[in-house]
Amino acid sequence: MENNKFMNFLESFLLPIADKLNNNRYLTSLRDGFMIALPLIIFGSIFVVIANLPFLDKVISAEALAAYQNALGPASAATLSLMGLFVIVGIGYKLTEHYKGEAIYGGVIALASVLIMTPQVLDGVSGVIPTASLGAQGMFLGIFTAFISAELYRFFVKKEWTIKMPPGVPSAVAKSFSALVPVTLTLTAFLIIRILFSYTTFETVQNFIYTVIQGPLTVLGSGLPATIVAVLLIQVFWFFGLHGQIIVNSVFDPIWYTLNEQNLAAFQAGTELPNIITKQFIDSFLVGMGGSGMTLAVIILIFIIGKSRQLKELAKLGTPSGIFNVNEPIIFGLPIILNPLVVIPWLIAPVVVTLTTYFAMATGLVPPPAGIIVPWTTPPILNGFLATGNAWQGGVLQAFNLFVVMIIWWPFLRIMDKKYYETEQIEK
Amino acid sequence: MEELQMKNILLACSAGMSTSLLVGKMKEVAQAKGIEVNIWAVSQDKAMKEIENADVLLIGPQMRFLKKKFSKVAEEVGIPLEVIDTMAYGRLDGEAVLNRALELIGN
Numbered sequence: 001m002e003n004n005k006f007m008n009f010l011e012s013f014l015l016p017i018a019d020k021l022n023n024n025r026y027l028t029s030l031r032d033g034f035m036i037a038l039p040l041i042i043f044g045s046i047f048v049v050i051a052n053l054p055f056l057d058k059v060i061s062a063e064a065l066a067a068y069q070n071a072l073g074p075a076s077a078a079t080l081s082l083m084g085l086f087v088i089v090g091i092g093y094k095l096t097e098h099y100k101g102e103a104i105y106g107g108v109i110a111l112a113s114v115l116i117m118t119p120q121v122l123d124g125v126s127g128v129i130p131t132a133s134l135g136a137q138g139m140f141l142g143i144f145t146a147f148i149s150a151e152l153y154r155f156f157v158k159k160e161w162t163i164k165m166p167p168g169v170p171s172a173v174a175k176s177f178s179a180l181v182p183v184t185l186t187l188t189a190f191l192i193i194r195i196l197f198s199y200t201t202f203e204t205v206q207n208f209i210y211t212v213i214q215g216p217l218t219v220l221g222s223g224l225p226a227t228i229v230a231v232l233l234i235q236v237f238w239f240f241g242l243h244g245q246i247i248v249n250s251v252f253d254p255i256w257y258t259l260n261e262q263n264l265a266a267f268q269a270g271t272e273l274p275n276i277i278t279k280q281f282i283d284s285f286l287v288g289m290g291g292s293g294m295t296l297a298v299i300i301l302i303f304i305i306g307k308s309r310q311l312k313e314l315a316k317l318g319t320p321s322g323i324f325n326v327n328e329p330i331i332f333g334l335p336i337i338l339n340p341l342v343v344i345p346w347l348i349a350p351v352v353v354t355l356t357t358y359f360a361m362a363t364g365l366v367p368p369p370a371g372i373i374v375p376w377t378t379p380p381i382l383n384g385f386l387a388t389g390n391a392w393q394g395g396v397l398q399a400f401n402l403f404v405v406m407i408i409w410w411p412f413l414r415i416m417d418k419k420y421y422e423t424e425q426i427e428k
Numbered sequence: 429m430e431e432l433q434m435k436n437i438l439l440a441c442s443a444g445m446s447t448s449l450l451v452g453k454m455k456e457v458a459q460a461k462g463i464e465v466n467i468w469a470v471s472q473d474k475a476m477k478e479i480e481n482a483d484v485l486l487i488g489p490q491m492r493f494l495k496k497k498f499s500k501v502a503e504e505v506g507i508p509l510e511v512i513d514t515m516a517y518g519r520l521d522g523e524a525v526l527n528r529a530l531e532l533i534g535n
Contacts, residue, residue: 321449332490
């Protein structure tokens with residue numbers, strides 16, 4: 001009874017948090033903006049994988065390999081490496097859509113605002129846009145700019161500082177004019193910001209954001225403690241039946257994706273990968289093994305030790321989707337939610353797996369994720385192989401982790417199974 | 429003569445993945461019973477657009493914090509909405525969810 005009260009208290013505490021985070025217009029447009037960019041990012045990722053197929057260097061000559069990789073290069077260079085660009089348009093679009101404005105204008109204004117603040121000079125050559133500033137490096141500036149530009153645009157539209165066309169003018173013409181003033185004012189604001197920054201020691205807005213916000217945040221996010229906190233939060237939310245990733249990712253994604261892209265750049269340059277914790281570290285090695293909480297291990301374990309009809313039925317029901325990392329049947333059917341019997345393995349297993357994965361990568365046993373975004377529905381083993389840039393060790397690590405999770409769950413699942421089995425016998 | 433209208437049931441969750449599992453089961457039941465329904469699942473950011481075509485909106489229990497936000501729009505459109513029962517969701521009990529959806533439309 002006491003237990004129940006405590007659970008109710010926690011739930012009444014977590015639900016409003018989930019509600020706040022998920023209904024915050026900035027966080028939702030951030031998340032949905034990333035969603036817009038995702039298909040492009042995955043397209044680029046697929047070609048990184050194809051360009052770096054294992055053993056290819058042993059089959060064809062070095063020149064042929066270089067030509068092959070050069071031919072495929074633009075696929076990722078135009079998408080994955082410019083990820084920030086699409087995220088910016090996506091956020092501007094989604095936030096403006098939220099305000100029921102002309103969403104596409106929100107998207108392109110965000111883009112133009114970022115470009116206005118981007119130094120258009122590289123190694124003394126002017127008239128070029130450094131792609132680095134549109135990738136990971138420009139991620140945070142892009143996010144803030146998209147927020148602010150969409151807000152400004154909305155503000156100016158709302159003020160009705162627009163040019164009104166007399167009736168009889170085609171609506172498309174009227175629309176392009178009605179957008180003119182808000183667009184001009186918004187972009188002018190960013191031009192002023194750029195000019196103001198050129199008088200500071202930072203010189204560019206990029207430098208300012210990078211030094212003051214992005215740098216420190218990504219360092220924090222690449223560490224083990226912050227990751228464990230994030231993982232535990234995901235698990236706690238799910239324990240109360242709330243979608244943990246969607247809540248936690250909306251805060252962590254900008255950091256994880258930035259770390260991811262740093263690794264991708266290093267992977268493609270053939271240098272040492274700077275980060276262990278990345279988006280893919282979380283997605284492939286923690287969440288992407290049957291779904292949040294690595295419940296594919298639970299399914300396998302039921303097939304091995306399960307006696308009760310109820311669990312066996314559930315495992316059968318959960319297997320097809322579990323292989324593709326969708327695990328709601330297990331979470332709600334086992335049930336995992338609000339079940340005191342499984343709270344320990346549910347919270348402990350992901351933390352242990354975070355540690356095993358981290359140390360396997362830190363010691364060099366397994367290469368860290370290469371920055372390739374593998375669709376989260378990719379089945380485990382294959383998933384780990386692809387995420388680590390076609391390294392078999394990645395697949396082996398996932399198999400090892402699944403085994404670890406099974407060991408942690410084993411005593412608890414046995415108790416549960418026994419309970420169900422006994423009830424079933426009595427019912428008979 | 430009463431005109432038979434196709435009932436439209438919309439389900440929403442984070443990416444429309446797990447609800448689509450349920451959609452499959454619901455369609456099976458509907459077909460077996462000869463009920464004419466149109467059931468589909470979408471991700472939460474698409475739900476607001478699709479709601480116009482729905483007679484009822486059901487939300488996956490893991491996304492129940494969306495209820496408040498969705499309620500406003502559902503009210504505007506004039507359709508009922510409910511969070512799917514967690515047990516029915518876990519068991520992918522298409523029959524229970526379908527019955528509940530039809531009940532909500534009927535009221």
